[in-house]
Amino acid sequence: MARTPAPILIPALLAAALAAGCSGSDSPAEAARPRGAPALTEAQARQVLASYAKGANRAGYRLSARTLPTIEADPQLSMDTAALKLRRAVRQRPAKMAFTDTTFYIPRLPGYPHWFAADAATGKGDRTVRHALLFTQAAAGAPWLLAADPYPTEPALSKIALDPAGFATPVDPAATDLAVAPGKLPRAHAALLTDGPRASGAALLADGAKTSETYKALKQGERALAGRGVTLSSRFSAAPYKVFALRTKDRGALVWYVLKQNEAYSATKRGRLAVSGDLVGLAPTRTARTRMDTTVLVQYLATVPPKGRATVSGMYRKAVTANGS
Template sequence: MLVRARSKAASIALAVSLALPLAGCMTVHGERAEVPAVTETEAQAVLEHYAEVSNEANLVYDEELNRTVDTGALGQINRAGHRARHEVHPEGNPDYRPLAFEDTRFHIPRLAGWPKFFLADTLSGRGDGNRWLLVFTRGSLEEDWKASYLSLLPPSAVPEFAQDEDGHAVAVRTAGGPSPDPAAAAADGLALDPAGISAAYGDYLRTGEGPFADGPYTSEELARREGESTDPAFYVQHEDLPPEDPALAALGLRTTDGGALLFFTVHHHEQKTWATGVTPVVDEYVEALMEGEPEQTVTIDRMAILTAHVPAEGDGEAALLFRISGALSATGA
């Protein structure tokens, strides 16, 4: 369902404090029947809480505070980033520009079972004009809503989302839910199977072949890796794998053009070996996460979340629109 966020008011805060624990509270409705993932009032409260806590955590690089609002791949990337930046900048980030979400549109699908999710399409309040697409996920009634995916897109790149007969967004979910899951069936008719998009992207990075359009995260990424392979100072090995954790499975919403906007995760393992006599050069934030001494080899475990527009079957290739990538750990040898 597409709804516009209302202005803040004390009455909303009171209503949310009473209503928030109730979403999906009925077992039958929450487990088997398709019900809205969240109400408009709850979604607004979730977004406001996210901004408040994120602003506090980002200002001082507080990894544990971030854990209360981010989850999944986004959470892992941000927590590792906070840990590294706190090591390099223990004074925090005095230049941090706080989030102040505005002009928000919520896209709320009907879902049976868990996990449930909804999409907030909003401006950050930082004046850059990009739309922030935040996917909030909840794995059970006992869990809090947390952000699992984030994408920053110019307004022209944000597609129009499809709605069902009652005005709700149409979800694509590739893990969880009942069997059969209507949200899994919603993937029918796409040019690329959402359940296999992470593996397909990994295969593309390895072979250069796959149903992906040229762009910064496809053809240009291949060219970057090819350029690395010709540098005599070091040798790089890449391994790109889909996530094994079902909590990191792809999800998204159908669009009015017959396609879908999908959010997915990929693990990137990178090992860089320097030639004898060459001193390894290591990014300061990677070094902050590193175990061991980088005498000749550095191995980095990265995670990336990507946003893709997958067209209807027969309408072309998937376009990767945005990527957030971060190092989770590193080893020197």
């Protein structure tokens, strides 16, 4: 389903600020040894992507999320369902989706879930958007579903290593031959965004627009809202979704993971809060009076080196619930 690369946040002032803003014991030789069978062939992966685009375009044209469970899994499903609610509320269909410039990264896997990644683009010219799609299959014969699609701001997937047969190598979330185990990234990133660069584990992530700069933007947004009589409390946590990672050419890893953001807005005077921007469609416009609580999911794509700090290069953010009183 077509989405905008930088979803609108609530309130608009805060949106502007944020816009600135294998087992672990495997040796390199052991990790390079093929294990398991490829999840599927490249031809089959192309069919999966084409089928997904067809289903997403149908859902977008109808402005209905009814069929999304047949082509998506969480967190993508919850996020795109919320995106369709917004579009239905503003009566705006998404642009038709057509993937181009596609490269597939198919790992050898010893068992289920099966999964693969795809680097692709939609749009043309200065409206081109890159995608880091991740599809999963829960069991033999189960449908292939899009589970994640963060937008990379650099050609991160081109760093993925391929074996002589052209297949990628999965990295265990608990791998210890990296600067940080992929499975530890969500908690470290959540700590940084909640409590700042001095939080426990925050030093594992390099400074950047999606790490330290986002934290600064959030603090600036909170101060600006306070000047308008609105208090904002924001906390991030690791979302309960599987972490996926593929080996890169430098023996590092490219990692997909998800955070949950809980926001609480409060105001002493009625009329200071409103359901608008990214929250449209999630609650009646007049629901918020003096308090509003929201849940946001944020997908991330990060590159972890063998030594050094992890770099976050992609994301997709969407509010999925809103409750006012």
